Amino acid sequence: xxxxxxGSNPVRRRIESLGTSLxxxxxxxxxxxxxxxxxxxxxxxxxxxxxxxxYAASDEARSIDWKISARSGRPMVVQRExxxxxxxxxxxxxxxxxxxxxxSGERALDVAANALCMFAMLGLRHSDxxxxxxxxxxxxxxxxxxxxxxxxxxxxxxSLERPWDQGGNLAALLxxxxxxxxxxxxxVLATCEQTLDEDHVPTIRRIARTHPFVLIDVRSVNPFAERxxxxxxxxxxxxxxxxxxxxxxxxxxxxAHELATxxxxxxxxxxxxxxxxxxxxxHAGSSEAAFHEFMKLLSARRAGMGAxxxxxxxxxxxxx
Numbered sequence: 001x002x003x004x005x006x007g008s009n010p011v012r013r014r015i016e017s018l019g020t021s022l023x024x025x026x027x028x029x030x031x032x033x034x035x036x037x038x039x040x041x042x043x044x045x046x047x048x049x050x051x052x053x054x055y056a057a058s059d060e061a062r063s064i065d066w067k068i069s070a071r072s073g074r075p076m077v078v079q080r081e082x083x084x085x086x087x088x089x090x091x092x093x094x095x096x097x098x099x100x101x102x103x104s105g106e107r108a109l110d111v112a113a114n115a116l117c118m119f120a121m122l123g124l125r126h127s128d129x130x131x132x133x134x135x136x137x138x139x140x141x142x143x144x145x146x147x148x149x150x151x152x153x154x155x156x157x158x159s160l161e162r163p164w165d166q167g168g169n170l171a172a173l174l175x176x177x178x179x180x181x182x183x184x185x186x187x188v189l190a191t192c193e194q195t196l197d198e199d200h201v202p203t204i205r206r207i208a209r210t211h212p213f214v215l216i217d218v219r220s221v222n223p224f225a226e227r228x229x230x231x232x233x234x235x236x237x238x239x240x241x242x243x244x245x246x247x248x249x250x251x252x253x254x255x256a257h258e259l260a261t262x263x264x265x266x267x268x269x270x271x272x273x274x275x276x277x278x279x280x281x282x283h284a285g286s287s288e289a290a291f292h293e294f295m296k297l298l299s300a301r302r303a304g305m306g307a308x309x310x311x312x313x314x315x316x317x318x319x320x
Contacts, residue, residue: 051079054074097168101220120152136167173189174200178210
């Protein structure tokens, strides 16, 4: 059974703090994420007018409706019905490979869970419905959730208290996302880089054409690196499938550099491919890095684009 992730988790607390600060006018203007700025198919959420009044010095300039102002002969500010995504679908890969260790010392599943919390926070700030599902080779399980961000954290953590002994089935998760009927719903899928391959790209393109889509790709340790976990000396790397320790002679700078270069190339190519489809891509090897990528994503949309870990063995491929 895994330990609770919330409580003292510093990234979770930063996410919660960010959610609180989003109500500040200065932050709203800086990030462009005031409540209700995303579209919805909900009744009453189709940008209907609520109130029209003359512009005052305390109003934001972007609140001016220039067509109505032209008819009135002076600047007029309009208040509209809030627009929102009706649902935010959070999908998490539940395969055993998600137990891989990241360079931060975290498990891939912990990084993925923290990244999903970021989007849950944003959705809940918009009063959206949040749907959480975890899928492995055996089944896709929808985890019921009702409440605020704190309740989402508890629900997510409980859903991860499970045996991670099943293989993954990313294709089934992608197919599940593809057949979601709400075309305005935001779909966020979290997995690790070991599962993604070229066969999945066509399905990802199809999802991105029908839904706002974010792919979270968690990067595991470089097994050939002399110090695979940041802030630690040499630690043994164990293969997740065979449970065997990586031979010491395979640990060398040349192999580590080649693997890092290959991973960077694959991630860059996938990022560009998703960008052409209008989707977003978060590639990170730690919760901290995922948080910074999340903030960059918000900044990109605004611009018009849409503690020390214990000395434990690192694992690749899904072992503890």
